[in-house]
Amino acid sequence: MLSLKLSNYKIFTFMAQNYTSNPSHYFKAYKSNTDRAPKKKLIKIKNDINKRQLLSKLYKNFTINNNLLCFNKNKKPVGQKIVIKGNVTDTSGVPLKNIIIEIWQANASGKYRDKNDKHDATIDPNFYGYGVTKTNNIGNYKFISILPGAYPWNNHKNAWRPRHIHFSILDLNFFSRLCTQMYFPGDFLLNDDPIYNSIPKEHRNKVIAKYDNKKNKISNYLTFNFDIIL
Numbered sequence: 456m457l458s459l460k461l462s463n464y465k466i467f468t469f470m471a472q473n474y475t476s477n478p479s480h481y482f483k484a485y486k487s488n489t490d491r492a493p494k495k496k497l498i499k500i501k502n503d504i505n506k507r508q509l510l511s512k513l514y515k516n517f518t519i520n521n522n523l524l525c526f527n528k529n530k531k532p533v534g535q536k537i538v539i540k541g542n543v544t545d546t547s548g549v550p551l552k553n554i555i556i557e558i559w560q561a562n563a564s565g566k567y568r569d570k571n572d573k574h575d576a577t578i579d580p581n582f583y584g585y586g587v588t589k590t591n592n593i594g595n596y597k598f599i600s601i602l603p604g605a606y607p608w609n610n611h612k613n614a615w616r617p618r619h620i621h622f623s624i625l626d627l628n629f630f631s632r633l634c635t636q637m638y639f640p641g642d643f644l645l646n647d648d649p650i651y652n653s654i655p656k657e658h659r660n661k662v663i664a665k666y667d668n669k670k671n672k673i674s675n676y677l678t679f680n681f682d683i684i685l
């Protein structure tokens with residue numbers, strides 16, 4: 456039987472999503488969303504501390520070290536090289552360590568390595584487009600990638616998604632997952648994007664990364680900062 460010393464693990468409390476900064480589940484202008492948005496009231500997950508402790512224990516055995524989306528084995532993708540870095544904290548500002556962050560994105564020409572991606576753009580054999588890492592002891596994370604391209608989609612006439620990177624952030628108990636998208640400052644496509652516009656106006660700046668080359672030690676990468684609050 457697995458026995459756990461309670462003091463070794465931080466027990467998170469599951470937060471039913473009630474943040475005013477979140478988009479509503481149903482947002483009419485985002486067409487494919489209207490079919491899959493829940494029509495019924497959400498069900499609260501039971502607060503099961505034992506399961507969380509077990510998952511925390513299992514989680515500690517994971518080895519996650521793939522924050523290079525494309526630069527393995529000297530294979531260099533096409534595109535502007537970027538660093539994405541940031542800090543993960545809880546709502547009180549306490550840094551969270553060992554938080555799993557996954558990202559996925561299109562390549563420089565706006566193409567995903569996915570057979571369902573019908574965009575007539577080039578696949579880059581040197582770019583995979585997926586990475587996963589964990590926050591360190593002070594809640595910091597970092598990815599090295601390339602600037603994703605914009606791509607067209609069928610939401611409305613002449614619709615193009617702005618450059619973006621998808622983020623999934625799991626907290627230690629796996630019961631809370633934040634899925635969001637990171638955008639780039641100054642992108643002229645943002646104003647017409649219904650996914651971006653589904654976020655309440657006063658909170659949209661939170662999903663735009665900050666250009667941060669002042670602290671950058673790697674001269675040939677553009678650096679963007681994207682902090683996350685769970």
Ligand SMILES: [Fe+2]
Pocket residue numbers: 561616619621
């Ligand atoms: Fe996307």
